[in-house]
Amino acid sequence: MKKGRAFFISSLFLPVRLSPLKMTTAMLENAHPLWEQFRQELQSVSSLGQWTQLRDRYLSRQRGLITLEVKKLGRLSAEERPSAGQRLNVLKVQVEKALENHYQLLKEQERFRQLQSERIDVTLPGYYPRRGRIHPLRRIQREMEEIFMRMGFQVALGPELEWDYYNFEALNMPPGHPARDTQDTLYITENLLLRTHTSPVQIRTMQQQPPPVRIVVPGKVFRRDAVDATHSPMFHQMEGLVVDAGITFADLKGTLEAFLKELFSPQTRVRFQPSYFPFVEPGAEVVISCIFCSGxxxxVCKQNGWIEVMGAGMVHPKVLQKVGYDPETYTGFAWGMGIDRIAMLKYQIDDLRIFFENDVRFLSQF
Ligand SMILES: [Zn+2]
Known part of the structure; x- marks a missing residue:
């Protein structure tokens, strides 16, 4: 019984327990010579490009090394063929499996490298986007508009290319009037010009509406001037116009004084000196106490304590007549000032050209 059992055990179990070893040894002994070659080549594959090359080198359907081996099978004898065929099959499966594993490894490495390169260092200082700024001329223009709007004015705009009629004739400057010569006009044709002041918008507005009128007109104006620290062929004006029944010079003084005190400072003193402009009567030059030395x-004030800031006056009856307003019922006042000049005073700039050079170092200070 004992012997029989021992036989039973050995015959039943030993072969089973030994089989993995036997198989491995068999495989090693039986391994195709290409396997070892492939394994060595696979070890040096470090990129997906190399991986593809190696795969094609062994498995390409036309000239893969394994494919060529399969083609050789036909030359073997009928006895050799099955075992050689099986060996190649095992090789092919091994190669495919090894390639698949290596592919996953390379993908993993690539992903790791990508994560490394995209890693965010939160300790690095950030990039601050540069903030755009409003040009100092536009900034002062808005400030001036807002002061007048709070006083009940509306902003009106008009064309920069203007008819001679609106720029001169309707403003009491008929052809041949001496005041035309002082404006160094840039003519486009005989009747068409680049407006020399924003005053034409007064006429255009009054033609379109009955009184009362309360407008300010900011905009570009043009004159044939050489460029220097205080002159430019293009500059900016702000014009104002009030027309209604019973408007007097006191309204002019009160309005402009309130505006100038708010724009510069409550301590600013304002003076009105007689002056001449063809489209007003009487006309005045408005001067303020020097904002730099307080007078x-x-x-800046050339030692006299006062600075001229604008021209003003009561609207000439002939101008009111031209637009069909009755000068017996309606009166009004108007003024004009250089926005560039106000900006130079307010920001203490002594060269007008710097406004038009667009140097970021200058502009970024506002
Ligand atoms: Zn001064």
């Missing part, structure tokens, strides 16, 4: 005298 004691400095370089």
């Amino acid at each position: 004691t005298g400095c370089r």
Whole structure:
């Protein structure tokens, strides 16, 4: 019984327990020579490009090394063929499996490298986007508009290319009037010009509506001037116009004084000096106490303590007549000032050209 059992055990179990070893040894002994070659080549594959090359080198349907081996099978004898065929099959499966594993490994490495390169260092200082700024001229223009709008004015705009009629004739400057010569006009044709002031918009507005009128007109104006620290062929004006029944010079003084005190400072003193403009009667030059020396005298005010800031006056009856307003019922006042000049005073700039050079170092200060 004992012997029989021992036989039973050995015959039943030993072969089973030994089989993995036997198989491995068999495989090693039986391994195709290409397997070892492939394994060595696979070890040096470090990129997906190399991986593809290696795969094609062994498995390409036309000239893969394994494919060529399969083609050789036909030359073997009928006895050799089955075992050689099986060996090649095992090789092919092994190669495919090894390639698949290596492919996953390379993908993993690539992903790791990508994550490394895209890693965010939160300790690095950030990039601050540069903030755009409003040009100092536009900024002061808006400030001036807002002061007048709070006083009940509306902003009106008009064309920069203007008819001679609106720029001169309707403003009491008929052809041949001496005041035309002082404006150094840039003519496009005989009757068409680049407006020399924003005053034509007064006429255009009054033609379109009955009184009362309360407008300010900011905009570009043009004159045949050589460029220097205080002159430019293109500059900016702000014009104002009030027309209604019973408007007097006191309204002019009160409005402009309130505006100038708000724009510069409550301590600003305002003076009106007689002056002449063809489209007003009487006309005045408006001067303010120097904002730099408070009137004691400095370089900016040329030591006299006062600075001229605008021209103004009561609208000439002939101008009202031209637009069909009855000058017996309606009166009004108007003024004009250089926005560039106000900006130079307000920001203490002594060269007009700097506004038009668009140097970021200058512009970014506003
Ligand atoms: Zn001064």
